[in-house]
Amino acid sequence: MSETNSNSKSKLHGLWALTNRDLKKWYKAPVIFLLSIIQPILWMGLLGKAMNIGAIFSGGTFTMPSLTPPLTPSQLQQLGSYFAGLQTSILQGAFNTTDYFSFMAVGMISFTALFTTMFSGMSVVWDRRLGFLNKALSTPVSRAVIIFSKVLSATLRSMFQAGLIILIAVAFGLQFGAGFSPLYVLGVFAIMFLICVGLSSIFIAITIRSTRIETPMAVVNLINLPLMFASNAFFPIKFMPDWLQTIAKVNPLTYTTDAVRQLLIFSTDWTQLALDFAYVGVFAVIAATIGIVLSWRFLSK
Amino acid sequence: MSEEVIKTEGLTKVFNKHLTAVDHVDFSVNQGEIFGFLGPNGAGKTTTINMLITILKPTEGKAYVLGFDIAKQNDSVRNVIGVVPQEYTADEDLTGLENVLLCADMYGIPRRIAKERTEELLKLVELTDFKDKKVQIFSGGMRRRLELACGLINRPKVLFLDEPTLGLDVQTRAATWNYIRKLKKEYGMTLFMTTHYLEEADALCDRVAIIDHGKIVVVGSPEELKHGLGGDVITLSIKDDDDVSELIREVEHVKDVKREDGSYRIKAEYGEVTAPFIIEALRKKGHTVTKLSLTEPTLNEVYLEYTGKSMRDAEESREAFAAQRMTMRRARQ
Numbered sequence: 001m002s003e004t005n006s007n008s009k010s011k012l013h014g015l016w017a018l019t020n021r022d023l024k025k026w027y028k029a030p031v032i033f034l035l036s037i038i039q040p041i042l043w044m045g046l047l048g049k050a051m052n053i054g055a056i057f058s059g060g061t062f063t064m065p066s067l068t069p070p071l072t073p074s075q076l077q078q079l080g081s082y083f084a085g086l087q088t089s090i091l092q093g094a095f096n097t098t099d100y101f102s103f104m105a106v107g108m109i110s111f112t113a114l115f116t117t118m119f120s121g122m123s124v125v126w127d128r129r130l131g132f133l134n135k136a137l138s139t140p141v142s143r144a145v146i147i148f149s150k151v152l153s154a155t156l157r158s159m160f161q162a163g164l165i166i167l168i169a170v171a172f173g174l175q176f177g178a179g180f181s182p183l184y185v186l187g188v189f190a191i192m193f194l195i196c197v198g199l200s201s202i203f204i205a206i207t208i209r210s211t212r213i214e215t216p217m218a219v220v221n222l223i224n225l226p227l228m229f230a231s232n233a234f235f236p237i238k239f240m241p242d243w244l245q246t247i248a249k250v251n252p253l254t255y256t257t258d259a260v261r262q263l264l265i266f267s268t269d270w271t272q273l274a275l276d277f278a279y280v281g282v283f284a285v286i287a288a289t290i291g292i293v294l295s296w297r298f299l300s301k
Numbered sequence: 302m303s304e305e306v307i308k309t310e311g312l313t314k315v316f317n318k319h320l321t322a323v324d325h326v327d328f329s330v331n332q333g334e335i336f337g338f339l340g341p342n343g344a345g346k347t348t349t350i351n352m353l354i355t356i357l358k359p360t361e362g363k364a365y366v367l368g369f370d371i372a373k374q375n376d377s378v379r380n381v382i383g384v385v386p387q388e389y390t391a392d393e394d395l396t397g398l399e400n401v402l403l404c405a406d407m408y409g410i411p412r413r414i415a416k417e418r419t420e421e422l423l424k425l426v427e428l429t430d431f432k433d434k435k436v437q438i439f440s441g442g443m444r445r446r447l448e449l450a451c452g453l454i455n456r457p458k459v460l461f462l463d464e465p466t467l468g469l470d471v472q473t474r475a476a477t478w479n480y481i482r483k484l485k486k487e488y489g490m491t492l493f494m495t496t497h498y499l500e501e502a503d504a505l506c507d508r509v510a511i512i513d514h515g516k517i518v519v520v521g522s523p524e525e526l527k528h529g530l531g532g533d534v535i536t537l538s539i540k541d542d543d544d545v546s547e548l549i550r551e552v553e554h555v556k557d558v559k560r561e562d563g564s565y566r567i568k569a570e571y572g573e574v575t576a577p578f579i580i581e582a583l584r585k586k587g588h589t590v591t592k593l594s595l596t597e598p599t600l601n602e603v604y605l606e607y608t609g610k611s612m613r614d615a616e617e618s619r620e621a622f623a624a625q626r627m628t629m630r631r632a633r634q
Contacts, residue, residue: 130390141408
């Protein structure tokens with residue numbers, strides 16, 4: 001009878017069941033699952049390979065303006081290697097790596113974290129509209145568990161996609177930094193976990209108040225790309241105008257992206273990496289606290 | 302434990318500080334009865350049920366479910382109640398079985414026990430053959446039965462049903478009524494339901510509360526309420542032209558007689574018992590009854606009497622609401 005199932009259960013019962021319910025919508029639906037794999041490939045192809053910034057310096061053949069006296073073949077060769085060296089040092093100086101594709105592929109990981117967490121917040125609106133949320137609220141499952149299951153499912157999904165992006169990027173020719181060890185991938189998952197928990201807590205606090213799907217959609221569309229481009233995901237901060245640098249320097253995506261780059265493609269600067277983790281970690285704790293408290297207050301009105 | 306399974310004292314809910322959805326409602330529901338909350342759209346039925354199932358906090362007043370305070374002991378309340386919501390809340394992307402197991406997990410029921418109960422409940426609602434099919438393909442009636450199975454997974458002592466037959470066709474509605482009756486009869490369960498279908502309240506409920514503008518206007522069994530109106534209407538005609546009004550009025554239980562165009566409109570309690578006495582009384586004086594009809598008052602008349610309006614208008618807007626919700630659900634796919 002009911003007494004027997006009220007005693008021997010923890011405060012967290014139902015967390016995995018609710019998380020898995022959301023995840024099933026993704027991994028049990030072949031089309032959605034496939035699309036979520038194709039999406040990063042598409043972006044990497046477009047941004048990383050089509051916009052091949054390295055090629056700007058080396059790809060085009062150009063004729064020298066006719067000089068008198070004409071250059072000897074050995075002089076021409078010298079000039080060629082000078083420009084090649086220039087290209088390498090420009091890329092190294094700008095992106096801290098000579099391969100723009102590697103730089104950008106890592107930015108894709110932050111990009112995925114942002115998009116996945118934003119859109120999975122939408123499922124809260126559906127749960128509200130279709131009455132599932134009310135049903136869950138009438139059961140002894142904790143309010144915090146209901147909210148955290150949403151956070152967790154978005155986070156797990158993003159982490160899976162991050163792993164996928166690394167694999168795809170390696171297939172496309174990602175150049176690992178000196179001293180890279182496969183163990184560093186665990187670090188990537190750790191930073192992804194932190195950023196996703198933070199981001200999705202905020203989005204859920206926003207979406208849970210809305211009964212219409214259009215409202216959070218508009219909010220997401222308004223902030224996702226600006227947030228993305230006001231970070232170092234695709235372009236280094238130091239070339240941005242000052243006002244944009246200010247935004248980029250508080251944007252947690254900047255620190256996430258930097259942490260992943262430190263781990264994967266740069267020769268790791270441990271001090272910088274520790275700083276990145278600290279920043280994203282503090283962001284995650286604050287955002288999750290605010291998000292969960294706001295959602296909780298909304299649910300127990 | 303007391304006989305009163307649900308008890309409310311001045312239960313009130315005010316939204317946004319000025320919209321009073323439920324206004325100082327007092328009622329009690331006894332062990333083992335089917336209690337119906339009857340009222341039009343926006344009368345406060347769902348708000349009341351949502352307070353009782355602890356998803357809304359009352360602004361004022363108190364309510365107890367099996368002795369637990371809904372505001373202070375909400376977790377204890379949640380453990381002993383089952384809820385069948387108005388909406389189809391089952392997840393379309395999951396199978397019937399997965400949905401019921403999900404409900405079990407929300408109650409923290411160990412997997413082994415949950416599996417046994419799920420089998421048992423799916424059999425009860427006759428969905429065993431469809432347990433591994435996605436809910437997407439379920440019909441409205443099947444979804445409603447699945448909700449019922451979910452609502453029963455924790456073996457509740459009280460089951461709350463919010464508009465259990467909204468949007469169902471006549472046959473499915475009748476089948477749902479049978480499940481509800483079965484729960485009462487075989488499990489001795491107490492059921493609290495809201496409905497805006499008068500015939501549903503009449504057919505199912507032991508007692509009914511009519512709610513209008515957030516206030517309970519009357520509580521009683523459907524029979525009591527109907528008789529409370531002054532009874533049935535008997536219409537009869539006699540062969541000759543004499544006025545027999547006084548003669549009829551003397552018969553026991555007759556409350557009022559009106560002569561209209563040669564026929565008599567008689568208000569009487571227990572019409573089916575009183576009518577033969579009227580015929581007998583008339584025959585003794587040499588009058589022959591040529592025509593007689595008996596109309597029993599329906600809950601619609603009760604409703605009309607207490608709220609001053611017919612249920613029909615409210616009903617139409619409800620159907621439109623249900624249709625709109627279906628459209629939205631399709632749009633989601």
